Amino acid sequence: MSDSLELLQTQEDQKLLIIDNKVYDVTEFHQEHPGGSQVLLTHVGKDASDVFHAMHPTSAYEILANHYISDVPSTVSTGDMKAFAQDIRDLRDHLSTQDYFKANHLYYFYKLISTLAICFVAMLLLYRYGQESTTAMVFSAFLLGLFWQQCGWLSHDFGHHQVFGNRTWNNVALIFLGNFCQGFALSWWKNKHNTHHASTNVNGHDPDIDTAPVLLWDEYASAFYYGGLSTDTNNNKPTTATNQNRPSSVIDRFMAENVLPYQTRYYFFVLAFARASWALQSVLHLLQVGAINQSTPLRIYEIGCLFLHWVLFLSATIGWIDGVHHQLLFVILSQSFAGYFLALVFALNHNGMPVISPDQAESMEFFEIQVITSRDVKMGWIGNWFMGGLNYQIEHHVFPTLPRHQLPVVQPMVEAICRKHRVRYHTTSFIQGTLESLESLALAQKVARKLIKKST
Template identity: 30%
Template sequence: MVVDKNASGLRMKVDGKWLYLSEELVKKHPGGAVIEQYRNSDATHIFHAFHEGSSQAYKQLDLLKKHGEHDEFLEKQLEKRLDKVDINVSAYDVSVAQEKKMVESFEKLRQKLHDDGLMKANETYFLFKAISTLSIMAFAFYLQYLGWYITSACLLALAWQQFGWLTHEFCHQQPTKNRPLNDTISLFFGNFLQGFSRDWWKDKHNTHHAATNVIDHDGDIDLAPLFAFIPGDLCKYKASFEKAILKIVPYQHLYFTAMLPMLRFSWTGQSVQWVFKENQMEYKVYQRNAFWEQATIVGHWAWVFYQLFLLPTWPLRVAYFIISQMGGGLLIAHVVTFNHNSVDKYPANSRILNNFAALQILTTRNMTPSPFIDWLWGGLNYQIEHHLFPTMPRCNLNACMKYVKEWCKENNLPYLVDDYFDGYAMNLQQLKNMAEHIQAKAA
């Protein structure tokens, strides 16, 4: 099949073949907009990482590969991409020859993990995690009934954090190979119990996985107007209120920590906005899910406000709401801001997108593991392993770590792992780098 290079649609490379996806097929993508991140790029390993165990996805891939072809023009375009170093922005300097060896080596690693059983679902483990987390929430409600209101609020915050990790895992299809079941459970845990829209989170988070720390791709590093991580962020301050906020950004490394508890307000707010726009979104999957997304988010806030109504006084209601919401925000934020914010970013058109393994390793920092941290962080302290193999069950990430460390050593890649305060200091340093840049420009 000869493809018109000016035709609408999307081209990406998978398993050595350039595939053409029509505009209609792109809009039907079950994962939504994340597929756009690998336009004109090699999506081989991101495809396998995301579609582990999906017979439907591999069936569709086989159909597309029948018409796949070698495209010399696009191959040369990939090799021409050069990165420009800037503040908090690194250059991907792996040669094309090294990259090919690395990609082949990573494929062998992925197969070895399969052979050793580390990709196998563990339903019993996740059943235990679900029951234990539901128990935390139930105990929070019981403490409220007993009149231990502040303790109840703190425990509810912890339950929301732990449901965040469980929802994350069900959305990544870790607990079972039954994808519809995983999606249904994630709707219950995520939307109804936690208040975060599953589809909003998938759209945001899958894009983050696909293009981690890549400028103009990864929304997790676009925190303007409150924070600026790279010089390019300064171009986003156009509205009058944004220009006003820009005056405090030179102090962002000082107020960043104080903003962490606000994360839950931000994410629940974005979730509400998302679900009530879902009917009009261009991707079919969002339109299909809109009703249940909306119903479960409404259900979440119904039980939250009813719970507050049961408290005896207004001061207690306000205190309970603030402690539970901000406590939940802090418990999630101190984790999700650690792994990537402390590491450099890469330009939007970087060739690193063609080297999935290098992208994840060079943009990710692990937190030093321990049994307590493994539980509190929901396994996200093994962020490198999780980003390389997002469908791998949490309980196997520790065992996977030794494989990945060895692979990094063989391929001359760093394996970043630090204690919390060391990693957090590097996070603040990234913010300080930009703060000093803004101050220098203003001088």
């Protein structure tokens, strides 16, 4: 399929892809794609049928039709679809006819109210006792961090259009929860997260595993990152890497040689900065790239909500807490608590699972990649609440638009299909999953140390 599609790409660098045996030209559209440009570019020249159906509502078919250019030429063969992928498609069709993809709005109303209640309690504590009790201030920071984490899971649900059939209402709720409540820019998250779903754990394509120079998650990343540290025979010093992701500056080179080889030692310390880092990246994305959504009212709404979040957060911190040192402590603690609550869950989703090279991904089915690169985590009801349904990561990646409350119902169905076709379905505990992530970091740092020795 990919070889034949490359023949279609020779016409003035057209960006073509195939969906359901029809060819579509996204050369101009990819810049306007509501889910971000990169997610389309990762599938140019490929059959994108499964990822399209997994990520889009029915309304997207109307937009898609505007870019149709032809049916698949007779010289292009769709090949033999794997029985596993076909069984997953059949399950998706069955779930759709049985209304599994229709959300229970009462459930999400409860989730919204109960999540906002955490913020209310946190702010009430700060308002009543922030100027007289350090303990109350710390507990308020803890609750606020938890609120941001739970808002993250709700934002995720709305971002995947799990709740409303109307895409606009999902975006309105997403911007409120993401921009106003969390201080994250919707556009940054959409672009990054949709690309992650389209190319999960594919080296060089998935932005979620591209965390250098802070963390390297696998031997592929180490080999790629340290590929720029070759020895210059003239001065016997590491040369500057040509790739922007490799160590090129003095600081990057220092990190590469003296910090990254010991990443397991500082891993848990780094997690505290996760939320602050993501919030900063999202704001910079909005300023430098702009909003994805082409609707002017939604763009204004997004920017306004993000601005209001930080104005209100800083106003409450300064107005309700006595003393600059306590104010700084509250900011640091609230951001750090949220960082830990978010990152500890994110690390369990895919880190420590197989990382696939782009060449390997070309020969694999979309659903196969989603299953073998994801991890389910066995949790009780408290754990399920804390992880926001992401402990059913395999089911979520196979059916991203499936409402959260349906994931535990569908889980045995997906596992049964994997067992039938002997596709690796990995389930573990919270602690064991964390240890697997640490083992992956340890392997990457061992490779880093060996490459450093070779470059010196």
